[in-house]
Structure formats: structure tokens, C-alpha cells
Amino acid sequence: MDKSWMHSDRRSKAYEFGVEAFLNFAVENLLTTTHIHCPCVKCVNLKLFGVGIIRDHVYFNGIDQSYKNWTFHGEPWEATTNASRNVEEDDGHGRYSFVSEEIDMDDNDFGDFGSNPYEFANVIGDGDQPVYPGCRKYTKLSALVKLYNLKAKHGMSDVCFTELLILQGDLLPEGNTIPTSMYEAKKTLCALGLSYEKMHACPNDCILYRKKYEDSTNCPTCGISRWKEGKDSILKEGVPAKVVWYFPPIPRFKRMFQSHETAKSLTWHAARKSIDGQMSHPADSPSWKLLDDKWPEFGDEPRNLRLALSSDGFNLHCSLSTRYSCWPVILVTYNLPPWLCMKRKFMMLTLLISGPKQPENDIDVYLEPLIDDLKSLWDGIRGVYDAHNGEYFTLRAALMWTINDFPAYGNLSGCVVKGYKACPICGDDTPSHRLKNGHKICYIGHRKWLPINHPYRRQRAAFNGKPEYGIPPEPLTGEEVLHMVENGDRVCWKKKSIFFDLEYWKYLPVRHALDVMHIEKNVCDSIIGTLLEIPGKNKDGIAARLDLLNMGVKTDFQPEYGERRTRLPPGPWNLSRAEKREVCNSFYGMKVPEGYSSNIKNLVSLQDSRLLGLKSHDCHTLMQQLLPVAIRSVLEKPARYAITRLCFFFNAICAKTVDVSKLDKLEEDVVVTLCLLEKYFSPSFFDIMVHLVVHLVREVRLCGPVYFRWMYPFERFMKVLKGYVQNRTRPEGCIAERYIAEEAVEFCTQHLSNVSTVGVNSSQKMGVSKPLSGCTNTEEILPYIEQHMIHIKTAYPKFRKRTKWLQDKHNSTFIQWLRFKFKVNLRKTVMKYQKI
Structure with a gap:
């Protein structure tokens, strides 16, 4: 079919005729239900509606221009190779020109915005549009990303941001393209981000209404209704009693590899110089090496991801009351260097379990979709594009351990954390x-735990x-724990943890940190x-x-x-x-x-x-x-x-x-x-x-x-999530919407010049000077001392006499003098004076 109408003006006749032809084609190929996937830029084929609603969406929101093969509406998928695509190139002013490049496509690349690096140029319609006539420095998109970045960094409210946009529009010349409201800005940015899924759940934490329970209206375990009960005790049909917000991690991992700098940092652990007998990263640990030794095909690919999971409850209403508790589930990637992997930018929200009560031991019910994705990641996801190496590869990932406080430790692991057998390592x-x-x-x-002949034993x-x-x-091994819970040992274990569904979980020496x-x-x-x-x-x-x-x-x-x-x-x-x-x-x-x-x-x-x-x-x-x-x-x-x-x-x-x-x-x-x-x-x-x-x-x-492996970075991230809440009656919705809007900003900053990012300090951005926390020897430390010597000399005039020592990269006299002078580690000393 002719699809050129998708790029036409929505007010034109060509667009009108194209929409009707598309809807007729979709209805003709309708097989099972009376609803079809909505291809507008907001729904992106994730939601099902009737024809009338879809017609309105396509007119009001526009059709997703990256949706070129209508597989969701009856068109067969035709694998194409060496397809010609438009690749974006930055001209140095935050704008883009487009050149043709020949690439190889894979089946898994279609229909996934996070997996195709070239769809970005098609989705951003405002990439070449200047912010006002004659402006050569900023485009509409780069200006909007900078402004929204300020909002995300400093917790600016929507009302304040709207007034800032209005003021910017008044200050700029006539004909400027700055949005006039938060709604318009968000509409532009959300089209660039990844989506989330809303899953209905039983209020008693029995099941998720997915897979075989997708069409159920009552919980098969407790019999309670799926729908919310109003004040008049009448069920509100279509309004779920409890919702879980799921942010699929697979497309987000794919998108990480689209950034040249991030893709390079994800293989940092393979190229680093490690010192025998020293551990400065999980890559030096026996747990990391066990995965490499037991599954060599997994360890041979440095781009395969090693993950950690954290979950904890927090009160969204800025009070010390525990009457309402929301539970986020967060993933971090250990492939990144130490100065990046625990930063807010690389913390991935995957689940948001709504309150008001804690899931406790039933948290496994909510982890089911995440565990399914982790299984798929272990088997391998084909067709992931690596922007650093310019090639497609099969991505695999393994979860190394979970990080929680002690009560959540018991909920996730299934062990008893109270009473006589409260220690999960000592057990019986x-x-x-x-x-x-x-x-x-x-x-x-x-x-x-003392030596057998220690005198304290006899006192x-x-x-x-x-x-x-x-x-x-x-300590019990994972295989021993699995055998105990499968044979009904209820002294130390309350349940079989859902993490044992992962093939490799029982072999890990530490499963819950x-x-x-x-x-x-x-x-x-x-x-x-x-x-x-x-x-x-x-x-x-x-x-x-x-x-x-x-x-x-x-x-x-x-x-x-x-x-x-x-x-x-x-x-x-x-x-x-x-x-x-x-x-x-x-x-x-x-x-x-x-x-x-x-x-x-x-x-x-x-x-x-x-x-x-x-x-x-x-x-x-x-x-x-x-x-x-x-x-x-x-x-x-x-x-x-x-x-x-x-x-x-x-x-x-x-x-x-x-x-x-x-x-x-x-x-x-x-x-x-x-x-x-x-x-x-x-x-x-x-x-x-x-x-x-x-x-x-x-x-x-x-x-x-x-x-x-401690909770400090996750607690800080939860403080950020709490700051997202503006509507106290819909706290989880506020978090979900603002999180994906920030994801869109992050995605834009990877493709626009001179745009700072959220969640990484200015001294720790990729592509800028590497912080000293990862340095392990004199050759690595000295270049950064040179870089910041002007600040050190300002603080301590005696340094001026010793600057000449820096000319010899292998001379350790200067290093020894610094350690003697400050009585602290050199890296901490230099990082301290970087702030002066």
C-alpha cells in the first residue's frame, strides 16, 4: 500500500484518505476481537480501541511514522536486508542532516523503538526546525530538552515550568517554536520515550491479571472482584482495584547500546587493568568469575550484562506514617565503571507496586513479568545494535544478587528473618x-567462630x-536451599523464591546481599x-x-x-x-x-x-x-x-x-x-x-x-521518585509519567550536542575527564593531577616547587610526598581539591 500519507500534513486530503484506507485495511484483516491496535504516537500499538477512537487518535496525536510495516494490522512481515535508512549526523549546532547508509536488519528490530537506532531521525520531526527564524545555535528540540532538563534536575513544578515556557516565548523573537505549556512540551518528549504497561492485580496480592487470567473478572484464589468498589458499594466496571506499573527492561537495555559512549562504557570491565589481590569492582569478585567459568559462552561476550535488583517500600506522602507504602523495583548494571553504575542516570525502574499496603511475601506475584524478561535475557535477545562497534549482536544478561533491607531480604528470599532461626546464613x-x-x-x-584453641572458648x-x-x-548453597524448600522445610524458609525460576540462580554463592x-x-x-x-x-x-x-x-x-x-x-x-x-x-x-x-x-x-x-x-x-x-x-x-x-x-x-x-x-x-x-x-x-x-x-x-551493594544510592533514587508526586490522589501515575518523560530527555541528550544529562555529576559525565575513583596505579593518577594542578597549587603554594616532578610519569616521589603530607589516600586528596 501507498504509505506516503503518513508524512503528510494532518489537515490535508491526502492524510484523510490515507487514514481511511488504513482503517479499512485493518478492519478487513481483523480476525479475533472487535478492537485493533492504535498506531498513534502516544499508544504506539500498545493499546486496543475501536475504529472511531483510533481515528480520533490518529488525527489528534498523529500516526507513529516509524511504523512502516503494519504487522499489527494484518500486513505480513517481510525481512529486509541491506535496507536503506536515514542516519542522523550532528552539524555541531545541535541540528541534524541526514545521509543514507546501508544496514542489515533483523527480525527483532522491527516495531521496537528501543532497538532501532535509525528510527530516532524519523520520529523527531522538529530536529531541524530552529527555535526562532535565523537561530543557528538551537533547534526546537535541543532548546526544549535543555529546559526540561532544568525541570528534572531541580524538581520544578509543572505550573512553574509552564510559566517559564511562556516567559521564554515572550523573550524570543516572533515566530519562535517554544511550546507555550507543559502539556505541549510533554507531548513532544513522550513521543521519544519508551512506554510502560499497566497490569491489573488482585487487591489481596493473589494474582496478576495476565496470561491465562487476562480476561478474568474475579480472582480465582480469593474470589474478590477485579474492579474497584465505589462509595455506594457498587463495582465500577473497568476501573481496576489495584494496578502494577511495569517498565519493560529489554527495550531499555537495547537503547543503552544505541549511545556510542554508553555502549563503550558497558564493556569497560573487559578493557580495565586490574591488580591481582585487589577488588575495586564486582568484576574482580568470585561471583562474577563463577558466571564466566560455568557458562563460558556467556563470559566470552563482554557486552553481556550483570545486574543487581533492589526493592524497598517508601511513603509517597512526605510523612512518617506507614499507612501508605509504594514499592519500586530497580535494576542497576554492573558492566559500567564504578563512577557510573550506581548513578541515578543508570538506575532503571522496572516495577512500581501501588499501595497502600506492602506486598510482603506476595511480592513474587508482582515480579512474574520481570522474571519472564530475565529468562528471555538469559536465553538471548537477537538483533541488538551496538553503536560503539557498529554491529548487531545477541544480548544476554544475568541477575547476580538482590539488595534490600533485612525485612525485604526475607520477602524476596523466602527465608525467616525473625525468631530463633533469623540468620539466613547460619540457618538452623x-x-x-x-x-x-x-x-x-x-x-x-x-x-x-574463634580458633578452636582460643582462650575465650573456655571462659x-x-x-x-x-x-x-x-x-x-x-552457609547453605543455593542447591541445598532449593532442595529444602521443595521438600517442605518450613523452619527456616517460608516459600520458594521466584528467583529460583532463573536457570543460574541456584549456583550463585550470594543470591541476596x-x-x-x-x-x-x-x-x-x-x-x-x-x-x-x-x-x-x-x-x-x-x-x-x-x-x-x-x-x-x-x-x-x-x-x-x-x-x-x-x-x-x-x-x-x-x-x-x-x-x-x-x-x-x-x-x-x-x-x-x-x-x-x-x-x-x-x-x-x-x-x-x-x-x-x-x-x-x-x-x-x-x-x-x-x-x-x-x-x-x-x-x-x-x-x-x-x-x-x-x-x-x-x-x-x-x-x-x-x-x-x-x-x-x-x-x-x-x-x-x-x-x-x-x-x-x-x-x-x-x-x-x-x-x-x-x-x-x-x-x-x-x-x-x-x-x-548498599542501599544509599537506591534510597536517594526513591527520594527522586517521591519528588515526582504532584497529585496526591494518583501518586504512582505521577511517578510513571514523569519517569518516562525523563527517559525521553535522557535519550535526546545522547543525540544533541551541548545538552547536559540528569543523574550524573558534571565531573563524571562520559566523554569528560574520568574521575579518580577507578584509577589503580601511578600512570593513571598522574594525568589527572596535571589536569587539576592549578587548583592544588592555589590551595597549597608548596606544590609549585614540586610541579616539575610531574614530568616523569614513573617517578613515585611526588605520590609518596602527597600521601605523607595529607595522611590520606591520594585519590581522595585530589578529588577533594577538584572542588576548590
Whole structure:
């Protein structure tokens, strides 16, 4: 058929006749239902409507001009090879000219905007249109992307952005093409982005209405209606009771390879220079190498993706209430270099589970479409275009582990995270003990991780009144876990996780990573709460002292009952009122560099000697640096020594580069530290979070540095998602619409010059100077010192005399002098002075 009308003016007769011919053709080839796919630029063949609605859509929105082969409407697919396409070329001013190029097409390239790199030139109709007559610097599209980028970066509201567009239109000469409203701007940008799918779900989290349940109106499990019930108890036909928003990852992965710079960065791990015995990236870890060794065909292709998944709930309504909880599911790609892979730009939202209640153990129901796509990615997606190498290849991907807080860890893995068997690594051998008076379970007994001849094993009174002759439990493999859950073991496992549907999942040594961020925060809260006796966080009290008496240990600290009140003798963990005031004054007077942490002064309450409102990053800085300084002269030496050792352990484990040869010593030290804490603190102090510290070194050894597996970047990304909400009655819809609009902006920035991107710092953009966090030797570091030497010389005049040393690339004298001068790692020093 003649399809030239698709490029005609929508007001012309040619377009009108073409639309009618197209609709007649689609109706003639209609086989099953009374509805057909809508090919307008908004629906892009994802939605089904009647002929009348489609006619309106095609007139109002325009037809998708990339839809050249009408396979959704009865036209057979004809594989074409060496098809001539128009390829865009930037003329240096953000505009495009088009040249013809011969390419090979694959079956999988058709109909997928994310897989065909040449459809971008056809979709952008405004690419060559100047922003006003005579403008040579900006086109309509590049100007709009820059403006929308400002909105996305700074959280500008829709009303504010509309007024900014109106002001821009008034300031520019007549005839300018700047949109006059947010609606028009969004209409242009959304045509360039990828879409999402809305799936109906049972309100009781039983099923998704897809596949065999697609046409069901009631849940086959609980019998509840699919449709929402109104205030008058009448079902609203067609209005779903619960919706899941799914953002398919496969077309988004394809689009990542369309960018020349991103495609190059996705193979960074294969070209990097790694140092034996050092781990600075998951590519250095045994988990990464296991995939390469067990499936060589997967490891031989460096473009195959290694992924991590994170999910957590957050409240969309900017309050501390838990009455409403929305659950996003986010993917990150480890193929990227360290300075990019955990950035907002490369965090991919895949699922948005609407509230108000948490899915809990039924989260597997909502993960079904994502798991189906992960299976397809493992089998391979043909016809993915690599812009860096200029060729098509078969893309595969593997999920390496999940990253969650501890309750979500239990929901995704299916293991029990409460009670006697709360440790998912120890399993049945979890060292647990129930406290009779405290009515809680404590996790003491870390002496079994000590060497068999260690003197602590024979000491009784200092610990639980018994010697310790046990050996540390062996972590279960994935195959053993799968065998247990399939045979109905309900002691440690609640369900079979849906991730076991992935072929490779049971062979991974670490399937669900422990989150160091939440572990560190909970341990810090317990220490601070116990030392300063903060209500609700204090692990000491009458019940804790009675439990010591029942266990027959530390009997000197049992409560003394009087006529008016009960007195608790001071223990090694107790501070006097003057000592508490001294600790708080120490925190109150601390000054840290800008951006290091929040203002510690604002967290201190001198009136009642407490620390209030500690966030996760505040606890991080306290445990890493500040707490040992504050307690250095107030606490008894044994308890102070144990706490300081624990702080040094968290400092060491969070390093950007891990020395594998030191991990055994680090593991021995943390076991001794936990045993010291058992000697000087009451058993009530040892909740499950304190126990999990003993397993952190194991995961570092298997997975690499901690900062690739903690929740900090995901929590920041959820803050961004929360900022998307403008309509409180439709929060998930706001997030979905603004997310795909930002995706469109990101896609445009890859093809337009002089347009900055969202989610990557200016010093970390691809194509600009590489940050120093990935440097591993002197040859890599020195060029960046040269680049920023002017700033360093300004800050420290003594550097001027030593600039000549930079002429010799292999001279390490300058490096040694810097390390001696600042007592810190060189990379951190230079990055610090880049900001001056």
C-alpha cells in the first residue's frame, strides 16, 4: 500500500484518505476481537480501541511514522536486508542532516523503538526546525530538552515550568517554536520515550491479571472482584482495584547500546587493568568469575550484562506514617565503571507496586513479568545494535544478587528473618537464646567462630556461663536451599523464591546481599541509645539485668530494689550524667567539611543529653569517624576498646578498594570484637543486626566492595521518585509519567550536542575527564593531577616547587610526598581539591 500519507500534513486530503484506507485495511484483516491496535504516537500499538477512537487518535496525536510495516494490522512481515535508512549526523549546532547508509536488519528490530537506532531521525520531526527564524545555535528540540532538563534536575513544578515556557516565548523573537505549556512540551518528549504497561492485580496480592487470567473478572484464589468498589458499594466496571506499573527492561537495555559512549562504557570491565589481590569492582569478585567459568559462552561476550535488583517500600506522602507504602523495583548494571553504575542516570525502574499496603511475601506475584524478561535475557535477545562497534549482536544478561533491607531480604528470599532461626546464613545453627524477662531473642555465641584453641572458648562467667566447643556453621548453597524448600522445610524458609525460576540462580554463592547501610545504622543506634540511655533505643534496663541473673553471669549488676525505686548498679556500658553531657558537648562542637555529613550540632539535645533524628548517613559518619573521638575519655577502657574496634571494622569494610590478602585478618578481628562486646555488654544488646556483622566479610570476599551493594544510592533514587508526586490522589501515575518523560530527555541528550544529562555529576559525565575513583596505579593518577594542578597549587603554594616532578610519569616521589603530607589516600586528596 501507498504509505506516503503518513508524512503528510494532518489537515490535508491526502492524510484523510490515507487514514481511511488504513482503517479499512485493518478492519478487513481483523480476525479475533472487535478492537485493533492504535498506531498513534502516544499508544504506539500498545493499546486496543475501536475504529472511531483510533481515528480520533490518529488525527489528534498523529500516526507513529516509524511504523512502516503494519504487522499489527494484518500486513505480513517481510525481512529486509541491506535496507536503506536515514542516519542522523550532528552539524555541531545541535541540528541534524541526514545521509543514507546501508544496514542489515533483523527480525527483532522491527516495531521496537528501543532497538532501532535509525528510527530516532524519523520520529523527531522538529530536529531541524530552529527555535526562532535565523537561530543557528538551537533547534526546537535541543532548546526544549535543555529546559526540561532544568525541570528534572531541580524538581520544578509543572505550573512553574509552564510559566517559564511562556516567559521564554515572550523573550524570543516572533515566530519562535517554544511550546507555550507543559502539556505541549510533554507531548513532544513522550513521543521519544519508551512506554510502560499497566497490569491489573488482585487487591489481596493473589494474582496478576495476565496470561491465562487476562480476561478474568474475579480472582480465582480469593474470589474478590477485579474492579474497584465505589462509595455506594457498587463495582465500577473497568476501573481496576489495584494496578502494577511495569517498565519493560529489554527495550531499555537495547537503547543503552544505541549511545556510542554508553555502549563503550558497558564493556569497560573487559578493557580495565586490574591488580591481582585487589577488588575495586564486582568484576574482580568470585561471583562474577563463577558466571564466566560455568557458562563460558556467556563470559566470552563482554557486552553481556550483570545486574543487581533492589526493592524497598517508601511513603509517597512526605510523612512518617506507614499507612501508605509504594514499592519500586530497580535494576542497576554492573558492566559500567564504578563512577557510573550506581548513578541515578543508570538506575532503571522496572516495577512500581501501588499501595497502600506492602506486598510482603506476595511480592513474587508482582515480579512474574520481570522474571519472564530475565529468562528471555538469559536465553538471548537477537538483533541488538551496538553503536560503539557498529554491529548487531545477541544480548544476554544475568541477575547476580538482590539488595534490600533485612525485612525485604526475607520477602524476596523466602527465608525467616525473625525468631530463633533469623540468620539466613547460619540457618538452623543460628546462635540464639530467649531472654525470659526481656521477652526477646538475643543472638550470642560468637565464640564458635574463634580458633578452636582460643582462650575465650573456655571462659564461662564472662560470657553465657558455659564453655564453647562448637564450630561455625557452613552457609547453605543455593542447591541445598532449593532442595529444602521443595521438600517442605518450613523452619527456616517460608516459600520458594521466584528467583529460583532463573536457570543460574541456584549456583550463585550470594543470591541476596546483606545491606551494610541498615546494619551499620542499627548497630550505631543500639550503641548510642545504650550509652546515652535514650528511651526506645536503650538495650539496658531492669529486665536486661534480671536476664543476667537468670543466666548466672555478671551477677554484680543485678537490680537493687528499694522502697521508692529500683537502683541499677553501673555497668561497663553506663555513663554518668556528667559523662553523657561531655559526650554530647563533644558532638555539639564537632565541625566537618561541607558535604561530609549533616550538621552534627543540629542532632544534639544538650538539655537531656541525647542524639535525636539520626539518619542513615549520620550513623555512617558516627561509626566511621566521630564516635571513637567522642568516647575516648569517658567510657571504661574495655568497653571503649570494643566499640572502637567495631568502628574501625566498619571503616575498613567500606573501603573503595579491598585488599583480598587482608580479609582473613579482618574476619578474625571482627569475631574477637563481637566476643569482647559479649563480655562487656548485656545479652539484650545483641539483636539480629549485631549478629549479621560476623557475615559481612564473607560477602565482601565473594562480591567485592560494599558500596556496590548498599542501599544509599537506591534510597536517594526513591527520594527522586517521591519528588515526582504532584497529585496526591494518583501518586504512582505521577511517578510513571514523569519517569518516562525523563527517559525521553535522557535519550535526546545522547543525540544533541551541548545538552547536559540528569543523574550524573558534571565531573563524571562520559566523554569528560574520568574521575579518580577507578584509577589503580601511578600512570593513571598522574594525568589527572596535571589536569587539576592549578587548583592544588592555589590551595597549597608548596606544590609549585614540586610541579616539575610531574614530568616523569614513573617517578613515585611526588605520590609518596602527597600521601605523607595529607595522611590520606591520594585519590581522595585530589578529588577533594577538584572542588576548590
